[in-house]
Structures are given as structure tokens and as C-alpha cells.
Amino acid sequence: MTDRCPPSRVGVVGFGHLGQFLVDHIQKEGPGAGLSLAFVWNRSAEKLTDYVPEELILTNLAEFTDRKADVIVEVCHPCIVKDFGVQFLSHTNLMVGSPSALANPQLDQALRLAAKQHGNTLYIPSGALWGGQDIQRLNDSGSLRALSIRMSKHPSCFRLADGLLSDWSEEEGRRVLFHGSVAELCPIAPNNVNTMAAAAIAASTLGFHGVTGEIVSDTALADHHLVEVEVTGSGGFSVKTERRNPAKLGAVTGSATYRSFWSSLLVCKGHGGRVYLC
Numbered sequence: 001m002t003d004r005c006p007p008s009r010v011g012v013v014g015f016g017h018l019g020q021f022l023v024d025h026i027q028k029e030g031p032g033a034g035l036s037l038a039f040v041w042n043r044s045a046e047k048l049t050d051y052v053p054e055e056l057i058l059t060n061l062a063e064f065t066d067r068k069a070d071v072i073v074e075v076c077h078p079c080i081v082k083d084f085g086v087q088f089l090s091h092t093n094l095m096v097g098s099p100s101a102l103a104n105p106q107l108d109q110a111l112r113l114a115a116k117q118h119g120n121t122l123y124i125p126s127g128a129l130w131g132g133q134d135i136q137r138l139n140d141s142g143s144l145r146a147l148s149i150r151m152s153k154h155p156s157c158f159r160l161a162d163g164l165l166s167d168w169s170e171e172e173g174r175r176v177l178f179h180g181s182v183a184e185l186c187p188i189a190p191n192n193v194n195t196m197a198a199a200a201i202a203a204s205t206l207g208f209h210g211v212t213g214e215i216v217s218d219t220a221l222a223d224h225h226l227v228e229v230e231v232t233g234s235g236g237f238s239v240k241t242e243r244r245n246p247a248k249l250g251a252v253t254g255s256a257t258y259r260s261f262w263s264s265l266l267v268c269k270g271h272g273g274r275v276y277l278c
């Protein structure tokens, strides 16, 4: 950083796995990376006391404006995006860690409008998505025709609604749990589909209803998640990628995704009133 560019002040909303990782990184590596903490909020503030200086703990999220953050990072729950996203964007840039919230078309429109009206950027971190900006470019050129994403994990790594996978056994091997639109998949697997949601946001001409998602339980995947993306463009264009994301048994989030979030945060310097995949 030069003297002309003061550090970006980051407000972190949520102190679970990702929130703790980001707060720790901002405290340790922030000064060198041009980042400092503006505030940290968590539903139960007492969880913060051993990790965050008292003056940086925000107890009432509605008072976020007092802290003058340059970017707010939501790493909490889609409901916080629903309840506060428009307010956040009316004042500053926002990186949404739970982009499955945008499967709600009214909220999606409200957030895009707030970003445009206030000139603040709605950042969508790539997470475990490979090639998101390429998908966005194809989309913006009008050449994107189809997009499908398959996520395969060990059954212990899924958190599904309605006990969908409560009956798995270590011997069973591979089972397709769902195949359909990302819009339908979001309510079934809200914690497992953020990568697909980021892809659906990049592919805005297809949207959540037009992008296909598949989740697969596979007991052979004991140390990594698999993310396969298939993109079809006009005139016979196609791309297939397969990403191996190292992950411990039972981990919803692959370990590379934490670093990916940090890299995304470093990009959030303000890109005007629009949605920006980072």
C-alpha cells in the first residue's frame, strides 16, 4: 500500500468457521495487505470476547453505519443477507458469503438495485467455483447456452434439509441425491450450494432456474470434494472442468475455499454499482 491509499476497513458479519478465519487473517496479515477491521458482529457477542478487541465488537448490527466500513463481509447465514443486504449496500460495498440468498428473485433484484443506486459493489466470492469470471464473460457476451455443476462429497460433508441423507452407510458408494435446477436445490442444501449459487449469479442470463445442479454422495471421497462444471456456449463451444478440493471428513467447506475467500476479500476495493464476481 502507498501513503495515498489508506487501509480498507472491513466489517465481518458472522464468526463461524469462515468468520474466524477471516478475522484472524485480517489481524495477522491485514496491515501488509491494506486491510484492517472496522467491526466484527456475531449473533452471540460473547463468542468474540477472547478473539476481538472490545472496541471492534459490534453488538447491534443495525448500528453498522457508525463503524464506517469500506466493505462488509457476510459469512453468517442467508437470512442476514435478506434482512440487512440492502441496508449494507446503501452505505458500503458488500461481499456476500452466502450467495444462495440470491435464489430469491425479489432479494436478488433489490440488492442489484441498491448497488446501482448507491454506487456500491455487490461482491460474490468464487468460493470453490473455478472459471466463474469466464462464465460471466460468456454470459455478458450473450453466448452462454447452458451451465451445469455437479458437487460430489463424502456423505458426512452434506447438511441437507428433511434428513435427506440420514440413512447412509460407509459401504454404499455413490448416490445421486438431487438433479435439477439450482433454484430448487438451494432450499434442500443451503450450506452446500454456494458454489452453484455463485455460478448462477455469473450466468445471469440463465439464472438460478436455468442452471442445472447435481449433488452426489460418494463414500470413496474421504479426503476431498469434487466440483465439476460444464459450460456450453454458442457455435459448438464447450468447457469442462473438474476441481479436487481437499477436505476433511465431515467438513462442509473444502480447505482451499478458505484461502479463496481471503483472495476474494483482497479484491473488494470498490468496483462501482454492480455485481462483481471475485
Ligand SMILES: NC(=O)c1ccc[n+]([C@@H]2O[C@H](COP(=O)([O-])OP(=O)(O)OC[C@H]3O[C@@H](n4cnc5c(N)ncnc54)[C@H](O)[C@@H]3O)[C@@H](O)[C@H]2O)c1
Pocket: 014, 015, 016, 017, 018, 019, 042, 043, 074, 075, 076, 077, 078, 079, 080, 097, 098, 099, 125, 126, 127, 128, 190, 191, 192, 194, 195, 252, 253, 257
Ligand atoms: N460461498 C462459498 O463458497 C461458501 C463456502 C463455505 C460457506 N459458505 C457460507 O458462508 C456462511 C458461513 O459459513 P461457515 O462455514 O463460517 O459457517 P458456520 O456454521 O461455521 O458459521 C456460521 C455463523 O453464523 C451464525 N448463524 C447461523 N445462523 C444464523 C442466523 N440465522 N442469524 C445469525 N447468525 C447465524 C452461527 O452462529 C455462526 O457463528 C454460511 O452461510 C455458509 O453456507 C459459503
